[in-house]
Amino acid sequence: MTAEPAALDRLDRRILAALAADGRMSNAQLAQTVGLSPSPCWQRVRRLEAAGVIAGYRAILDQERLGAAEVVLVEVILDRHDDAALERFGREMLEMPEVLEVHLTSGEYDYLVKVAVDGTRGYERFLREKLFRVPGIRHSRSSFVLRTLKDVQAYLPPAEGA
Structure with missing residues (x-):
C-alpha cells in the first residue's frame, strides 16, 4: 500500500x-x-x-577518495521466491557495507544490486567472499558503470495542472 x-x-x-x-x-x-x-x-x-515528505538528510561521500571508485550493477535471480527466501536475501544484503542499493524488480531478474568496489580485483573479492556465499542465488549478471550521467536522489513531480 x-x-x-x-x-x-x-x-x-x-x-x-x-x-x-x-x-x-x-x-x-x-x-x-x-x-x-x-x-x-x-x-x-x-x-x-x-509528514515524512522530507525523509532525512545525508552527506554524499566521494567513493573514489574512499578507495571504492567503481560501481557495479548486479542483476540477481534467486532459486526460490517465497517470503523466507526474499527476506533472507534482503538481510544478507544489509550486512554488506559495499552494497549501496538493493531493488526488488520485475522482469527477468529478481534484484538489482548497486555495489561500490575497488576495481575488478575488488569486485572479484566481493563476489567470492560475499555475494556467491549468499544461499539461494541461482544466477547473477554484472555491469561496471563506465560513467554516471545523472545522479539524483529524489523526484519532485510537477504540481497538478502545471
Missing part, C-alpha cells in the same frame, strides 16, 4: 527543491531563497519532516 501524495503548495515545492539541491543550507538561507521569513520557513520544513 502506498501513501497518498502530500498536498504541497508553491512554497513547499520551492523549499523541497532548494533542500534537494543543498540540504546543508541554514534556515535563514533557505528562507531567503524561497522568499519567506525564517520562522514560517522553519515551520514549513518541520511540517514537511513530520
Whole structure:
C-alpha cells in the first residue's frame, strides 16, 4: 500500500527543491531563497519532516577518495521466491557495507544490486567472499558503470495542472 501524495503548495515545492539541491543550507538561507521569513520557513520544513515528505538528510561521500571508485550493477535471480527466501536475501544484503542499493524488480531478474568496489580485483573479492556465499542465488549478471550521467536522489513531480 502506498501513501497518498502530500498536498504541497508553491512554497513547499520551492523549499523541497532548494533542500534537494543543498540540504546543508541554514534556515535563514533557505528562507531567503524561497522568499519567506525564517520562522514560517522553519515551520514549513518541520511540517514537511513530520509528514515524512522530507525523509532525512545525508552527506554524499566521494567513493573514489574512499578507495571504492567503481560501481557495479548486479542483476540477481534467486532459486526460490517465497517470503523466507526474499527476506533472507534482503538481510544478507544489509550486512554488506559495499552494497549501496538493493531493488526488488520485475522482469527477468529478481534484484538489482548497486555495489561500490575497488576495481575488478575488488569486485572479484566481493563476489567470492560475499555475494556467491549468499544461499539461494541461482544466477547473477554484472555491469561496471563506465560513467554516471545523472545522479539524483529524489523526484519532485510537477504540481497538478502545471
